[in-house]
Amino acid sequence: MSRLDVFINRMVSQRACLDYAIDATTGMGGPVFELGLGNGRTFDHLRERMPEREIYVFERKVESNPASTPDEDMTILGDVRETLPQALKRFGPTAQLVHADLGGHNLEKNVLFAKTISPLIEPMLAVGGLMVSSDRMFFENLTEQPIPDTAIQGRCFIYRRDI
Numbered sequence: 001m002s003r004l005d006v007f008i009n010r011m012v013s014q015r016a017c018l019d020y021a022i023d024a025t026t027g028m029g030g031p032v033f034e035l036g037l038g039n040g041r042t043f044d045h046l047r048e049r050m051p052e053r054e055i056y057v058f059e060r061k062v063e064s065n066p067a068s069t070p071d072e073d074m075t076i077l078g079d080v081r082e083t084l085p086q087a088l089k090r091f092g093p094t095a096q097l098v099h100a101d102l103g104g105h106n107l108e109k110n111v112l113f114a115k116t117i118s119p120l121i122e123p124m125l126a127v128g129g130l131m132v133s134s135d136r137m138f139f140e141n142l143t144e145q146p147i148p149d150t151a152i153q154g155r156c157f158i159y160r161r162d163i
C-alpha cells in the first residue's frame, strides 16, 4: 500500500468516524474538544457540521490555514500533557465529543504518546460522550465502538463512556 493510499484511508476514516460521532452526540450538550489543530481541516469539518456546539481546540503551536483557525478564546495553547489536566479542572467530566489527531509519522512514538494521554482524556468525557482518535487509545473504562462501514479498520477508533 502506497503512502498515498495510507493517507487517503486515514482521511476517509477520519471523516466517517467524525460524522458518526457528530450524529451520535447530537443534543447532548457540553463542550467539544479538538486535540491537535494542525492545518485545521478536521476543526473546519467539525464547526461546519455542528455550528451550534462549542469547540475548544488544544494545540501547542497554531500554524493552521487562516480560513480554519479557531478564535483565541476557543484555543487552549500548550502541550496537551499539561493543558488536559487544567481543562479537566475547568470543565469537569462534561465533554460530549473529543477528537484527537496528535500523532506523527513515528508509530512507536504514537503508541507511547497514546498511552500517556489516555488517562488524561478519559475523565473528561460525560456519560454517553464519544472519543474519536486516529490512534488506538488505552482506556480503562471507555468502551471501543464499531467504526462505520465506510471507515478502514485500524485507521480510526471510537470509544464511548457508558458509566
Ligand SMILES: C[S@@+](CC[C@H](N)C(=O)[O-])C[C@H]1O[C@@H](n2cnc3c(N)ncnc32)[C@H](O)[C@@H]1O
Binding pocket: 035, 036, 037, 038, 039, 040, 041, 042, 043, 058, 059, 060, 061, 078, 079, 080, 081, 101, 102, 103
Ligand atoms: C496531524 S496534526 C493534526 C491535523 C488536523 N487534524 C487537521 O485536520 O489538519 C497534529 C497536530 O497536533 C499537534 N500536537 C502534537 N503533539 C502535541 C502536544 N503534545 N500538545 C499539543 N499539540 C500537539 C501538532 O502541533 C500538530 O499541529
